[in-house]
Amino acid sequence: xxxxxxxxxxxxxxxxxxLEEVEQILKEYKIxxxxxxxxxxxxxxxxxxxxxEKRYQELYEKxxxxxxxxxxxxxxxxxxxxxxxxxxxxxxxxxVAEREEGGITQSIGAYQVEVNGKKIxxxxxxxxxxxxxxxxxxxxxxxxVVLVVAADDGVMPQTIEAYNHAKAANVPIIVAINKIDKPxxxxxxxxxxxxxxxxxxxxxxxxxxxVVPISARTGQGVDELLEMILLVAEMNEIxxxxxxxxxxxxxxxxxxxxxxxxxxxxxxxxxLKVGDAVVASNTYGRVRNLFDDNMRPIREAYPSQPxxxxxxxxVPDVHSNVYVVESAxxxxxxxxxxxxxxEAQKQSRKHINLEELxxxxxxxxxxxxxxxxxxxxxxxxxALKNAINKLQSKExxxxxxxxxxxxxxxxxxxxxxxxxxxxxxxxxxxxxxARRLAEQEGVDVRTYSIIYKLVEDLKLALEGMLEPxx
Ligand code: GDP
Numbered sequence: 001x002x003x004x005x006x007x008x009x010x011x012x013x014x015x016x017x018x019l020e021e022v023e024q025i026l027k028e029y030k031i032x033x034x035x036x037x038x039x040x041x042x043x044x045x046x047x048x049x050x051x052x053e054k055r056y057q058e059l060y061e062k063x064x065x066x067x068x069x070x071x072x073x074x075x076x077x078x079x080x081x082x083x084x085x086x087x088x089x090x091x092x093x094x095x096v097a098e099r100e101e102g103g104i105t106q107s108i109g110a111y112q113v114e115v116n117g118k119k120i121x122x123x124x125x126x127x128x129x130x131x132x133x134x135x136x137x138x139x140x141x142x143x144x145v146v147l148v149v150a151a152d153d154g155v156m157p158q159t160i161e162a163y164n165h166a167k168a169a170n171v172p173i174i175v176a177i178n179k180i181d182k183p184x185x186x187x188x189x190x191x192x193x194x195x196x197x198x199x200x201x202x203x204x205x206x207x208x209x210x211v212v213p214i215s216a217r218t219g220q221g222v223d224e225l226l227e228m229i230l231l232v233a234e235m236n237e238i239x240x241x242x243x244x245x246x247x248x249x250x251x252x253x254x255x256x257x258x259x260x261x262x263x264x265x266x267x268x269x270x271x272l273k274v275g276d277a278v279v280a281s282n283t284y285g286r287v288r289n290l291f292d293d294n295m296r297p298i299r300e301a302y303p304s305q306p307x308x309x310x311x312x313x314x315v316p317d318v319h320s321n322v323y324v325v326e327s328a329x330x331x332x333x334x335x336x337x338x339x340x341x342x343e344a345q346k347q348s349r350k351h352i353n354l355e356e357l358x359x360x361x362x363x364x365x366x367x368x369x370x371x372x373x374x375x376x377x378x379x380x381x382x383a384l385k386n387a388i389n390k391l392q393s394k395e396x397x398x399x400x401x402x403x404x405x406x407x408x409x410x411x412x413x414x415x416x417x418x419x420x421x422x423x424x425x426x427x428x429x430x431x432x433x434a435r436r437l438a439e440q441e442g443v444d445v446r447t448y449s450i451i452y453k454l455v456e457d458l459k460l461a462l463e464g465m466l467e468p469x470x
Contacts, residue, residue, distance in 0.1 A: 370421030
């Protein structure tokens with residue numbers, strides 16, 4: 001109090017002191033402070049697309065009785081050469097009733113088939129990178145994953161990777177054991193590997209994983225696989241909100257010489273119509289034409305239906321959501337506002353690093369640290385897992401989302417971005433693309449050449465004392 005009086009500062013309740021006054025006084029007490037400039041936030045903080053997205057979340061919560069079942073959307077994953085493409089081709093060629101004269105129609109990125117009067121949509125670019133990237137962008141399109149494992153090769157590194165991606169997304173998995181027509185096919189051994197390497201126990205062995213032996217080449221077992229997809233779809237109550245403005249997710253986009261910007265999308269809710277005003281990623285437009293998966297013009301597209309959209313001003317980002325808004329003017333306004341805000345936020349990072357994560361966890365109740373491990377050999381992976389599991393404590397769960405052999409790739413970065421996790425590499429490189437992506441996404445990637453150092457860092461992080469990486 002004296003201090004204030006001495007300086008002629010009158011004290012009133014609720015009075016706000018000037019910065020210099022505070023500094024002066026604290027100096028007197030030999031307390032040093034650092035003053036942080038407050039960030040200028042002239043642009044609105046709310047993401048316009050988040051608001052649009054929220055509209056659907058609310059509909060899903062408040063109007064449950066209006067939700068109706070929609071066809072499942074399926075992604076096929078698995079190790080290279082295990083038969084993903086062959087399976088997708090086989091299903092399409094035998095199931096698409098009306099085919100264009102002269103055979104093969106151009107793919108729009110997904111197709112729909114009918115099985116016993118029910119529809120199933122297949123995304124026809126197989127692979128888990130796409131799947132996880134979509135998730136990291138908040139635009140999940142897949143309801144069910146079919147994990148293809150060749151019966152002559154068994155569970156391989158990319159099988160494990162694909163499985164971990166699907167598991168992290170909480171998407172139900174059906175295993176298709178493929179190539180059973182081959183003389184060296186071993187279905188039993190493959191099942192054994194599912195148990196040992198993935199912890200998936202087939203139903204017939206008392207577990208809850210549906211496993212269907214198939215041959216994508218001869219078609220054997222494929223009908224049964226399709227029936228199983230419908231069964232899993234029914235069990236998981238895959239639904240949509242059928243009324244109101246449509247929402248869709250883009251699975252492919254490009255600039256076509258003749259048609260201009262084109263985007264292939266799968267409708268999630270509502271009915272997408274010609275003439276609708278739409279926004280997606282950094283662009284907007286009015287739907288000029290719609291084409292179905294056989295490239296036939298249509299006026300409307302329904303939930304889970306793949307559709308090609310023409311009419312965007314620019315090429316929208318692949319894997320982003322499309323929202324229908326009330327007018328073309330509104331669409332333009334939303335996107336312009338969003339671009340302004342994104343520009344202003346460019347500096348701030350989207351995902352978190354190990355230190356921030358620790359800080360956040362100190363405030364959270366359930367503390368889980370998601371880790372993606374990459375190492376030079378299987379032996380190293382096992383050693384790392386072992387060392388990390390020893391660090392498990394009651395307070396913090398170390399969750400290994402994926403552990404694999406090989407350099408750190410974009411797929412690892414997308415997975416980390418999707419689960420807000422951290423990538424730890426042991427005696428492996430980060431490839432250039434992955435490094436750039438990690439920077440863009442703000443994913444923390446750390447590499448080590450000594451196990452001890454890695455463990456030490458994790459320990460420090462767990463104690464909340466980790467020094468930021470320079
Ligand atoms: P992807 O890399 O997983 O898409 O695998 P592909 O579909 O390209 O198949 C890889 C190879 O395996 C091709 O030569 C296919 O013809 C072959 N293949 C796929 N499915 C089967 C099958 O059920 N039986 C046999 N014998 N070969 C198959």
